[in-house]
Amino acid sequence: MPSPKARGNGSRHEFMSLSRTNSPQQLQRQGSDPTSARMRASESPTRQRGSGSGSGSLTSGQTKPEEDCIRLNPSFVGIALSSLLAVDLWLSKRLGVCAWEDSSWGSIRPLMKLIEVSGHGIPWIAGTVYCLWKSDSAAAQEVLLNLLLALLLDILLVGIVKALVRRRRPAHNRMDMFATFSVDRYSFPSGHATRAAMGARFLLTHLVLAAPVRVLILLWAAMVGLSRVMLGRHNVTDVAFGFLMGYMQYGLVEALWVSPASLRGILG
Template sequence: MEEKRVVPKPLKEILQWDVSLTEKFVKFVDQKYGPLAKFKGRLKGLEYSCHGIPWLVGTATFIFLIPDQFVRQLLVNIFLALILDIIVIAVVKAITRRRRPLGNKGDEMFATVLVDKYSFPSGHATRAVMLSILLPLQFDLILPTSLVLIAWGGAVCVSRVLLQRHHILDVVGGVIIGVLQALFMSKFWLSPQSAQGLVNFFLDETQSGASFDV
């Protein structure tokens, strides 16, 4: 049985305010632009577009399928960023253990990880924000591409509330963590040689240890 924790009164009041604000926001959007049910497919599409498991499996697979040096460097760094994101989110969720909104249907794709039943922070928000900021930070992307990435990240964040997967503060916390992760990974971005060395290590293509440059 999970130990019942005593939540300090000031924090409890903030969480209750957040629950109320989230419910009012969802109701407002439902009445103003809804019903939300007609947008369910699009909202679920945004959910799938940033789910951690497809991103992780897909990135790891293409690392070994695509030999191009630039593409491999990009994929290796994204993979490391995703691993960082998973670790950070798992730790924070295990510490906070906030329950998801009452309206959550529990039908999220691949929602099998124990800590995933917790709400703070939103893992989709951290991942979407991290990726939409990290890539423009590392590459000289044309403005429309950067704007599309940012718009996608923002849409994913809003969808988490409208799908009632998370409260508003869960998403805000995810945005903050996502920004910090993007800044961290941009400082430790592996060079093409280091990325290839890491791949060689797992492929056992070299006998000696590879050096890693950032």
């Protein structure tokens, strides 16, 4: 019978030989790593079949749809529009010198706000209605009536475009405008610019004015558009498109001109 000491030495030798035999290096060489075995076992047959079918589809010559591919070469139009937007935002922020009282030109902010009110729709409509009520001349009433319809058309078209585009006002804008409505939280296009361009063209066409007055009307329209950017109300492109839209709106007003005869026919 072996002694206890001999049995202890024998079991220690067996443990050391077993640990050497099952070392990580040998398990890795034999391909019996427990972690890798679990990872291989976790791969489902469905995934293996999917990978096989995918490789088969690639080898069969089929290509991926065009919309799934990443376009590494954007179009020239997209690059141009992105660059224009970046320049527009940068220039609008640089020109917003009256956005706040502590801005670089904050001391003339009250003057810019006065110009802002002069291009607002409410004073224009109220003044036109008052002049139409006080006028005794048929020719003057015809002109004032069409001016009133033009102002209402301007408000309608600008509201529709703002609701469709939904461009937010500049981040540096301070919302303290005179008599705003829900659609006025949007920036594109500038309603003041459309009204100034259309009103200036209307007055220069239908009123007999001296040369200095005509120059003042043009300067007023330009100052209305400039004040929108200086106060931070609009971006430069909002005002530029507003001037273009207002200029074209006058052509629509002329096409829809309401004469006294047609007005009497409509009324009755």
